[in-house]
Amino acid sequence: MTASLTTPPAGSLLSRVIGLLIAIALTAVSAGVGVYQSLPTQEVILYSIATFALSAWIWRFYVLQFSAGAAGEQGASELRRAWRRYRGLLLGFLALVGVFVALSLTIDGFFNVWTVISALILLLIIILTMSVGRFMAENRSAFIGLMVLAGLFSVGSMNIEGFASATNIKSMLLFASFLGLASIGQTLVALLGGLDLSIPYVIGAANVGLLYLISLGVPAWLAFCLILLAGGLIGVVNGVLSLRLQGQALIVTLGAGFVVSGATQIVTSIGSAYSGNVFGTVPDWLTNLSSMAGSTFGLPFPPVIAIWGLASLILVIGLRSTVYGRFLYALGVNRTSAERLFISERAYWISAFGLSGLFSAFTGCLLLGWSGGGFIGVGSQYLFMTLAAVVVGGTSLLGGTGGYGFTVIGVLVLQVLTSFLVGIGLKFEWQQFIFGLLILPMVALYARSPHIRTQI
Amino acid sequence: MTAPAAETVAAPAHFAGARTSPHLLMPMTLLFVLLVIAVLRSPVLVTNSGLGSAVIVAAPLILATYALMATVVAGRGTVDLAIGPLISFINVTLIQLVAADVIGSPFVVFLYAVAVGMAYQLVMALIVIFVRVQPIIVSLSGFLALSGINLVILPRPGGVAPDWMASWGAGTSVFSPVMAILVLASLAWLLMTRTAFFTHLRLMGSDERAAYTSGIPITIVRIGAHLISGAFAGLSAICFTALIGSGDPGQGTTYTLLAVTALVLGGASLGGGRASLAGSLIGAVDLYLITYVLSTFSFGGIQSFVTDLCYGAILVASLLLTLTLPVIQRTIGNFSALLYFVVLAIVALGVILFSTYTGDVPSAAATGTAAGFLEIQALRGAAAESGRDSRLWAFVGVLLLTVPLIARTLIVGARRRGLGPIVYIVVTGLALLAVYLATHGYAGGVGHGSARP
Numbered sequence: 001m002t003a004s005l006t007t008p009p010a011g012s013l014l015s016r017v018i019g020l021l022i023a024i025a026l027t028a029v030s031a032g033v034g035v036y037q038s039l040p041t042q043e044v045i046l047y048s049i050a051t052f053a054l055s056a057w058i059w060r061f062y063v064l065q066f067s068a069g070a071a072g073e074q075g076a077s078e079l080r081r082a083w084r085r086y087r088g089l090l091l092g093f094l095a096l097v098g099v100f101v102a103l104s105l106t107i108d109g110f111f112n113v114w115t116v117i118s119a120l121i122l123l124l125i126i127i128l129t130m131s132v133g134r135f136m137a138e139n140r141s142a143f144i145g146l147m148v149l150a151g152l153f154s155v156g157s158m159n160i161e162g163f164a165s166a167t168n169i170k171s172m173l174l175f176a177s178f179l180g181l182a183s184i185g186q187t188l189v190a191l192l193g194g195l196d197l198s199i200p201y202v203i204g205a206a207n208v209g210l211l212y213l214i215s216l217g218v219p220a221w222l223a224f225c226l227i228l229l230a231g232g233l234i235g236v237v238n239g240v241l242s243l244r245l246q247g248q249a250l251i252v253t254l255g256a257g258f259v260v261s262g263a264t265q266i267v268t269s270i271g272s273a274y275s276g277n278v279f280g281t282v283p284d285w286l287t288n289l290s291s292m293a294g295s296t297f298g299l300p301f302p303p304v305i306a307i308w309g310l311a312s313l314i315l316v317i318g319l320r321s322t323v324y325g326r327f328l329y330a331l332g333v334n335r336t337s338a339e340r341l342f343i344s345e346r347a348y349w350i351s352a353f354g355l356s357g358l359f360s361a362f363t364g365c366l367l368l369g370w371s372g373g374g375f376i377g378v379g380s381q382y383l384f385m386t387l388a389a390v391v392v393g394g395t396s397l398l399g400g401t402g403g404y405g406f407t408v409i410g411v412l413v414l415q416v417l418t419s420f421l422v423g424i425g426l427k428f429e430w431q432q433f434i435f436g437l438l439i440l441p442m443v444a445l446y447a448r449s450p451h452i453r454t455q456i
Numbered sequence: 457m458t459a460p461a462a463e464t465v466a467a468p469a470h471f472a473g474a475r476t477s478p479h480l481l482m483p484m485t486l487l488f489v490l491l492v493i494a495v496l497r498s499p500v501l502v503t504n505s506g507l508g509s510a511v512i513v514a515a516p517l518i519l520a521t522y523a524l525m526a527t528v529v530a531g532r533g534t535v536d537l538a539i540g541p542l543i544s545f546i547n548v549t550l551i552q553l554v555a556a557d558v559i560g561s562p563f564v565v566f567l568y569a570v571a572v573g574m575a576y577q578l579v580m581a582l583i584v585i586f587v588r589v590q591p592i593i594v595s596l597s598g599f600l601a602l603s604g605i606n607l608v609i610l611p612r613p614g615g616v617a618p619d620w621m622a623s624w625g626a627g628t629s630v631f632s633p634v635m636a637i638l639v640l641a642s643l644a645w646l647l648m649t650r651t652a653f654f655t656h657l658r659l660m661g662s663d664e665r666a667a668y669t670s671g672i673p674i675t676i677v678r679i680g681a682h683l684i685s686g687a688f689a690g691l692s693a694i695c696f697t698a699l700i701g702s703g704d705p706g707q708g709t710t711y712t713l714l715a716v717t718a719l720v721l722g723g724a725s726l727g728g729g730r731a732s733l734a735g736s737l738i739g740a741v742d743l744y745l746i747t748y749v750l751s752t753f754s755f756g757g758i759q760s761f762v763t764d765l766c767y768g769a770i771l772v773a774s775l776l777l778t779l780t781l782p783v784i785q786r787t788i789g790n791f792s793a794l795l796y797f798v799v800l801a802i803v804a805l806g807v808i809l810f811s812t813y814t815g816d817v818p819s820a821a822a823t824g825t826a827a828g829f830l831e832i833q834a835l836r837g838a839a840a841e842s843g844r845d846s847r848l849w850a851f852v853g854v855l856l857l858t859v860p861l862i863a864r865t866l867i868v869g870a871r872r873r874g875l876g877p878i879v880y881i882v883v884t885g886l887a888l889l890a891v892y893l894a895t896h897g898y899a900g901g902v903g904h905g906s907a908r909p
Binding site: 241244245247248250251252254255256257258259260261262263265266269383384387388391396397398428429430431432433434435436437439440443444447448449450451452453455456 | 533535537583587588589590592593594596597598599600601602603604605606607608611664665668669674709713716717720721725726727758761762763764765766767768769770771772775776778779
């Protein structure tokens, strides 16, 4: 295809003969018209030659080029060519319609005006992402994420009572904040091409550890700071340990996570009759920080949402425009060239893990304020959810592309999806099932790698 | 040891093949250290029933690690996070189908498990190949979907395994059906490594572009790798069903994490192209032994926490120790992992015989799990006392026979690099001896001890 733009296509013998005949016919017509108008003979000859040359050139350059686009399909009909081009879209459309019809036939009361509108919105999203998303090379994942978000939200608010109410939006944002704060570290680490599986264990350990310190009589603010510090230290240790074992960062952080969670439980259960359970009172300010009833400077939403918003803003701008952020990307894209620029891999790797530990501990502390009781398993769902948020957002796990802004979109999509699935009355296991099924097509819309033959 | 160190350093380890792979160094050391501790702590392990139950417990993990290994070799970072949920899925569907009387006979059950595993992996392979999404994302998606559907199929642990499987989980003998599955699966993998397919697979895992340009049908090779993985997953699910004798939808995450850990511990590269059967086997057995050793210590209420702690610490420490591999390579030169294995095996066997077959000690050691390491001293004393025990002499004789043999292979190995056959013979002999002593010796030892007072 690209070659045919520079060199005119040859075409088959038949098409060339047809072109020649048409050119001759046109020349004959023009000559006849010229003679009929009794123009001077020189002009008639000149125009005839020009007509012949022009029509032959047009035929050769344009008409043959179109037919060359479907090389080897000279015999194929128009319908067949259209079918080949739009095969995927048509089949997908038919499949969607089939699913819709099947659902309407099997579930009573499924077929009403709202579900039809919802289906149309979904179709619109798909068509938009296929057509407009094609032109967005850089931020296609963000665009698709936002489209999905908008679609989910509109479908949810049409079908579910109270989906778009202030309370529900507040609760969605609250849970999104927890997931978002926990995903900060995963995003940073993923930008360097690593994975941090210690996040859920650090969250659980911070959750229990904070309550333990408070119950020992340590002032709550001091305990909070100590836990944050400890979280950061754990992250740094993770980074140091996995620096030379980057291929195995997955396992190193997992092992470190086991150590942290085990050690915390040993410490908290020494001298306690209830092994693994810690009891204590959570200070009011911490409860206010992250409970539904909390208020920020008198405004009726919990401060954790504001904190998450602020952190997102700082991270998005910071990754984009600070030296730290740019160098992080540089390292993620190519270690060797980053090293040539005197970017210290060690410093960035360790600091990314340190930040990851810090924010995991922070999330653990906030979750204590939300639940009011320490529980080591509070972070267990974040093991793969942070990964899913990063992936759905569009940050590559191989490093170098993406950013926290993408993760925010990923977090919101996952949260709205959860809320929607809860709203239509699905149980946890079905939610997880649908989650798993939806991640793949969403990622497939923007994160397809090119075929191997184009990478040689 | 005449090979120049520079040559060994220059040639990456995976070119040298599994025989001289230094990646096995750490898991092997860990294996024997743990084995010795386990035997000293609780000699029951090396009895027929002890080994039998060990095989039963470890088999699902080992097979899950094999399943993971097949796809990891294929490259592109294909760490199949969904392996645990897949095993769980086959387990719960099997239990439900058996309960509904749809399937029942052993043949059909095996066929079903393997077919489901292969079918799932085929779909995954097609998605990876044609949708071209990163495999880890595909597997993450599979993980979530399967974990969810498992809970739908079987909301809580329960159900009954087929009747003929009931006796499998007893673990009274080493020679159980589960052991047969394990051995056959291992043999199948070893046979597979002899084929051109496996060479293609490794090449594709190390460098997919090179494989593509040299005309390897990478699509077919990748599908093949996934199918093998699925078959192992099916076998693992059968062993898992035999182990617990029922259905359990909640073991997915555990098995995924354990299998990935075992694989990495065994020296496989998650980047692809390098993984060995021996490594995966040893890695998985290491994990089992860690749990076993930790369970012989009693910490009261905080038992599980200490287990977590030590488990994580051993994991991190053994991975960190792999960083010293280049140093070891440089100093020792042409290092043979197999020879190292033999030496360690002899030492471990010595310790096992030493602690198990000396008069009245076994019964005391078997019951006294809480006594701690001080007990080793007592064992030594008892051993010196009953030095006339014929079995000890037999052991000394074996040792005297094997040491010159190893010395000989060492010398031969220094000149020619292929010392494989001799070492294989020695290992086989030792293994046979160990099995013989384990099956017959312990009972005899107890009898001797009780007859003695």
